[in-house]
Amino acid sequence: MNDTDDTDDANAGVAQEVSAVLAANAALYDAFESADLDLMQAVWLNGAHAEDVICVHPGWPALRGRGQVLRSWVMIMANTSSISFVLTDVDATVDGEVAVVTCVENILTGMPEVAEPMPLLGSAGLSGGRMSATNVFRHTDTGWRLWVHHSSPVLSAEVSEQ
Amino acid sequence: MNDTDDTDDANAGVAQEVSAVLAANAALYDAFESADLDLMQAVWLNGAHAEDVICVHPGWPALRGRGQVLRSWVMIMANTSSISFVLTDVDATVDGEVAVVTCVENILTGMPEVAEPMPLLGSAGLSGGRMSATNVFRHTDTGWRLWVHHSSPVLSAEVSEQ
Numbered sequence: 001m002n003d004t005d006d007t008d009d010a011n012a013g014v015a016q017e018v019s020a021v022l023a024a025n026a027a028l029y030d031a032f033e034s035a036d037l038d039l040m041q042a043v044w045l046n047g048a049h050a051e052d053v054i055c056v057h058p059g060w061p062a063l064r065g066r067g068q069v070l071r072s073w074v075m076i077m078a079n080t081s082s083i084s085f086v087l088t089d090v091d092a093t094v095d096g097e098v099a100v101v102t103c104v105e106n107i108l109t110g111m112p113e114v115a116e117p118m119p120l121l122g123s124a125g126l127s128g129g130r131m132s133a134t135n136v137f138r139h140t141d142t143g144w145r146l147w148v149h150h151s152s153p154v155l156s157a158e159v160s161e162q
Numbered sequence: 163m164n165d166t167d168d169t170d171d172a173n174a175g176v177a178q179e180v181s182a183v184l185a186a187n188a189a190l191y192d193a194f195e196s197a198d199l200d201l202m203q204a205v206w207l208n209g210a211h212a213e214d215v216i217c218v219h220p221g222w223p224a225l226r227g228r229g230q231v232l233r234s235w236v237m238i239m240a241n242t243s244s245i246s247f248v249l250t251d252v253d254a255t256v257d258g259e260v261a262v263v264t265c266v267e268n269i270l271t272g273m274p275e276v277a278e279p280m281p282l283l284g285s286a287g288l289s290g291g292r293m294s295a296t297n298v299f300r301h302t303d304t305g306w307r308l309w310v311h312h313s314s315p316v317l318s319a320e321v322s323e324q
Contacts, residue, residue, distance in 0.1 A: 049257070052255045052257065052262075054255075054262060054264055054296065056264075056294050056296060056312075056314065058314070059314075059315065059316065059317035060294065060316065060317075061251065061266055061294045061316050062251070062253075062264040062266075062294050062296065064253060064264065089223065089224070091224075091226060093214045093216075095211070095214065095300070096259070097258070097260075098259075098260045100214075100216060100298070100309070100310055102216055102218075102224040102226065104223055104224075132218050132222065132223045132224050132312075134216065134218060134224065134296065134310060134312045136262070136298060136310070138257070147262070148262055148296060148298070150218075150294075150296045150312040150314070151314075152218065152220070152221075152312070152314030152315070153221065153314070154221065154222065154223050155221035155222075
């Protein structure tokens with residue numbers, strides 16, 4: 001008779017964890033949008049797992065280790081005048097202590113004023129793009145922390161449709 | 163006095179698991195090189211985890227679910243006349259039931275005979291490229307199986323040096 005209750009409890013527990021993982025995922029993009037290094041530091045795994053973190057920025061080889069990864073974010077955020085993300089196709093799987101989120105990063109970046117205005121964008125233009133991101137999180141005493149981030153350009157919206 | 167022995171045992175156990183993970187990682191590329199669909203099917207998670215598998219091919223959005231992922235490999239292998247991988251920068255982390263491998267895929271693909279020979283490559287040319295791959299494995303009763311594969315082009319060898 002308790003099976004249904006147990007299943008309901010389990011489902012509620014999973015839904016709660018998925019919510020927590022999605023919040024951790026959103027925090028990565030909040031940190032980037034607001035160039036908030038403190039938040040970016042809080043997003044990533046630390047402590048015993050600090051050397052395990054992996055980050056692949058679009059077009060980059062893999063970076064390993066918290067120090068190298070955070071330095072890359074400092075450099076990227078310092079060189080981005082403004083950036084906004086709209087996440088679509090967000091999908092999360094929680095499996096014990098590990099969770100994987102995939103999403104499409106729809107990006108709008110502001111470009112600095114340029115001497116030669118581009119016909120369509122004006123002198124201070126906007127540039128957009130679509131990236132496919134895979135984010136792996138690990139559960140810790142202080143919640144879900146980012147273990148792996150891999151982001152890469154989507155070359156065509158139609159390619160998955162064959 | 164047993165601490166050292168215990169540590170040695172633990173280290174030997176980790177080294178053994180790392181070897182097993184690296185073998186599973188190599189099997190993915192063996193399957194692609196030999197267009198061996200049976201091996202490709204064996205590489206990926208199955209059973210209760212079949213719907214969790216994630217694959218991001220270079221330039222593609224994420225595919226989810228074993229069926230969709232394996233269909234993509236059938237299509238890609240059918241459209242590749244020959245391909246060879248040399249893996250470099252292979253790095254594996256095993257953390258309990260989950261392992262992450264990063265590597266650079268140095269790729270040489272054969273191109274079909276073309277009507278207009280290219281100056282440097284001749285009429286049946288070779289094309290190369292470098293991809294950054296993140297491969298996440300889960301331990302199962304039948305060994306390490308691929309959970310997530312994300313591969314994307316490396317645009318510059320120098321970018322990580324900054």
